[in-house]
Amino acid sequence: MSGKLAGMSAIAGRFASLRDRGEKALVPFVTGGDPPIEHLPMILRTLESGGADLIEVGLPFSDPIADGPTIQASSQRSLDRGTRLEDIFEAVAKASVGVPVIYMGYTNVALRRGFGRFAKGARESGAAGALLSDLTPEEAGDWQAAAKEAGLDTVFLVAPTSTNARIELACGATTGFVYCVSRTGVTGAENRVPADVRETVARVKRHTSLPVCVGFGISQPEHVRMVCEVADGAVVGSHLVNLLAETWREGSGREKLQEAVAGLKAASRI
Amino acid sequence: MPSAPRTQGRFGLYGGRYVPETLVPALDELTQAFHEAWNDPAFRAELEGHHRKTIGRPTPLTYLPRISDETGLRVYAKREDLCHGGAHKLNNAIGQMLLAMRMGKTRIIAETGAGQHGVATATVCAMFGLKCVVYMGEDDIKRQELNVFRMRLLGAEVRPVGSGTKTLKDATNEAMRDWVTNVGDTHYIVGSCVGPHPYPFIVREFQKVVGEETREQILAEENRLPDALLACVGGGSNAIGFFYPFLEDKAVRLIGAEAGGEGLATGRHAAPLCEGTPGVLHGAYSYLMQDDEGQVIPTHSISAGLDYPGVGPEHSSLKDSGRAEYHAVTDEEALDAFMWLSRSEGIIPAFEPAHAFALLKKLPFDADSLLIINLSGRGDKDMETASRVLEL
Ligand SMILES: Cc1ncc(COP(=O)(O)O)c(C=O)c1O
Numbered sequence: 290m291s292g293k294l295a296g297m298s299a300i301a302g303r304f305a306s307l308r309d310r311g312e313k314a315l316v317p318f319v320t321g322g323d324p325p326i327e328h329l330p331m332i333l334r335t336l337e338s339g340g341a342d343l344i345e346v347g348l349p350f351s352d353p354i355a356d357g358p359t360i361q362a363s364s365q366r367s368l369d370r371g372t373r374l375e376d377i378f379e380a381v382a383k384a385s386v387g388v389p390v391i392y393m394g395y396t397n398v399a400l401r402r403g404f405g406r407f408a409k410g411a412r413e414s415g416a417a418g419a420l421l422s423d424l425t426p427e428e429a430g431d432w433q434a435a436a437k438e439a440g441l442d443t444v445f446l447v448a449p450t451s452t453n454a455r456i457e458l459a460c461g462a463t464t465g466f467v468y469c470v471s472r473t474g475v476t477g478a479e480n481r482v483p484a485d486v487r488e489t490v491a492r493v494k495r496h497t498s499l500p501v502c503v504g505f506g507i508s509q510p511e512h513v514r515m516v517c518e519v520a521d522g523a524v525v526g527s528h529l530v531n532l533l534a535e536t537w538r539e540g541s542g543r544e545k546l547q548e549a550v551a552g553l554k555a556a557s558r559i
Numbered sequence: 560m561p562s563a564p565r566t567q568g569r570f571g572l573y574g575g576r577y578v579p580e581t582l583v584p585a586l587d588e589l590t591q592a593f594h595e596a597w598n599d600p601a602f603r604a605e606l607e608g609h610h611r612k613t614i615g616r617p618t619p620l621t622y623l624p625r626i627s628d629e630t631g632l633r634v635y636a637k638r639e640d641l642c643h644g645g646a647h648k649l650n651n652a653i654g655q656m657l658l659a660m661r662m663g664k665t666r667i668i669a670e671t672g673a674g675q676h677g678v679a680t681a682t683v684c685a686m687f688g689l690k691c692v693v694y695m696g697e698d699d700i701k702r703q704e705l706n707v708f709r710m711r712l713l714g715a716e717v718r719p720v721g722s723g724t725k726t727l728k729d730a731t732n733e734a735m736r737d738w739v740t741n742v743g744d745t746h747y748i749v750g751s752c753v754g755p756h757p758y759p760f761i762v763r764e765f766q767k768v769v770g771e772e773t774r775e776q777i778l779a780e781e782n783r784l785p786d787a788l789l790a791c792v793g794g795g796s797n798a799i800g801f802f803y804p805f806l807e808d809k810a811v812r813l814i815g816a817e818a819g820g821e822g823l824a825t826g827r828h829a830a831p832l833c834e835g836t837p838g839v840l841h842g843a844y845s846y847l848m849q850d851d852e853g854q855v856i857p858t859h860s861i862s863a864g865l866d867y868p869g870v871g872p873e874h875s876s877l878k879d880s881g882r883a884e885y886h887a888v889t890d891e892e893a894l895d896a897f898m899w900l901s902r903s904e905g906i907i908p909a910f911e912p913a914h915a916f917a918l919l920k921k922l923p924f925d926a927d928s929l930l931i932i933n934l935s936g937r938g939d940k941d942m943e944t945a946s947r948v949l950e951l
Contacts, residue, residue, distance in 0.1 A: 354735040355579040397839040401853030448581035474740040
């Protein structure tokens with residue numbers, strides 16, 4: 290990092306340089322350990338070379354209440370293979386990609402290890418931030434302290450149902466980017482993104498100067514384009530998880546993933 | 560031990576609210592609706608009317624002469640099996656339904672294990688004319704067939720859940736996902752004192768009528784408080800409703816029976832208070848059956864209603880403080896007690912409260928101790944399984 294980016298976190302630096310280039314962020318999500326964990330470094334590098342600006346790595350949990358069938362099944366496959374948290378940390382460290390990595394998981398996986406040890410391990414793996422889907426700002430005091438101590442950025446969710454007071458709270462607890470959920474619902478690829486996401490993003494933007502990314506249900510370049518008109522980035526999860534499950538084993542799996550990411554990325558250059 | 564933040568809805572360290580952001584406004588709305596209703600004499604009067612005329616309360620406190628003789632104890636049963644629907648579950652379902660109506664919700668969802676909570680929810684939906692969807696694990700659908708039919712007969716849609724362990728835990732996951740998706744018009748009637756704040760609190764308040772009646776009834780019968788109360792603990796709603804009015808009566812022992820399945824040593828059980836560690840599942844911090852990685856461990860119990868890896872946060876707090884004690888009862892011991900109560904007293908209990916009865920033989924009590932067991936439900940739903948495992 291050089292010049293004006295010095296001293297910024299990796300996430301802040303990334304959004305600053307995207308802004309300079311007049312681009313928005315494409316943020317792919319993949320489940321750690323599905324396909325098998327030894328593939329994760331290659332998957333992350335492929336996402337990067339396809340044009341990912343940040344990458345979310347899912348930490349599987351046995352009871353993912355915020356996830357739809359695709360990520361549920363993917364998490365379960367990963368757990369059935371015996372993937373451990375440490376394996377995911379090691380694979381991310383090994384991949385050593387140049388874009389910021391953010392872990393996305395559930396409270397119990399972090400709490401079981403202890404928030405402090407979890408945050409330290411995540412940071413040491415090279416990740417820039419973490420998001421716990423079922424941890425609201427009210428419950429997050431210890432987590433925020435642990436993340437700060439480890440030098441890990443926090444990401445919190447806002448939803449269409451969030452009141453302005455809650456948006457304020459989430460923005461106040463966030464140091465990385467604010468994750469705006471596109472709809473009331475769980476994760477899963479959809480055919481359309483609800484139009485009122487614009488309004489939610491606009492509400493969030495009134496409360497913060499932090500970057501705002503939109504996720505849940507985004508699967509096509511036109512979704513990315515629509516979201517990037519108002520937000521600073523788009524998260525694409527289930528669609529890529531499906532693609533990996535269907536094609537990664539084939540000889541052409543890497544090209545297919547790279548192509549898909551490149552197509553989505555192109556839509557984020559407005 | 561991981562530290563947990565202390566915010567709203569805590570019982571000591573336990574409870575709280577660990578949910579996707581989307582649900583928080585609905586939980587706030589529910590909290591407020593409950594407090595307004597609970598302070599509204601008209602709501603109380605309406606609920607009490609349903610206690611008498613719908614559920615059939617007060618339920619009797621029955622002395623069990625033959626079991627008392629055999630054990631050298633004085634044993635009573637609180638007859639929640641005589642509630643409309645066959646279990647204590649209706650106490651909570653009616654209360655939450657009245658709240659849902661106050662909040663203007665038009666669709667009801669629920670999770671169920673044994674099917675008793677599903678039947679109770681389907682019952683109140685039929686009474687109030689609301690659409691009802693009940694999530695139930697595929698394994699539970701098989702072992703509680705009768706209740707599945709009852710729910711359908713009452714007009715509810717039973718949605719089978721085939722993910723994970725295919726039991727109550729995964730039915731609860733699916734119900735939470737439905738609620739996240741349909742939170743605008745839907746109220747989720749949680750069936751036990753589990754889940755995010757305010758559920759553990761609300762469910763206890765709706766179930767505490769069981770303990771309040773028991774207290775009055777035992778004073779009328781025996782002119783003294785009991786030496787101990789015994790109840791089975793799945794999520795813990797029948798137990799907390801039974802225990803709560805006696806919490807300040809320090810001389811009354813509070814004893815919970817968890818599902819010991821094939822025995823604690825085998826790992827195949829559902830006894831988080833006996834063998835678990837604190838963690839977060841379904842929105843609350845509480846004792847939990849989990850591995851070193853924080854993954855929830857599959858449970859086993861012959862009783863679908865107790866086959867759950869978590870437990871209500873108030874029980875976790877009562878365990879830590881020592882105010883209540885929890886013991887595991889195996890499938891085999893529960894089946895023994897199921898036969899014993901049937902043949903000694905002519906009462907066929909559900910498998911769940913049979914676990915509590917088994918403690919009469921398992922724990923040492925002073926001679927002539929005055930004990931009350933919460934007979935949380937009747938056994939009809941378990942006939943199918945019983946006829947397969949018992950040779951008569
Ligand atoms: C008769 C009966 N007792 C007990 C339970 C367990 O629930 P809880 O521990 O919340 O009372 C059930 C659950 O289905 C039940 O049907």
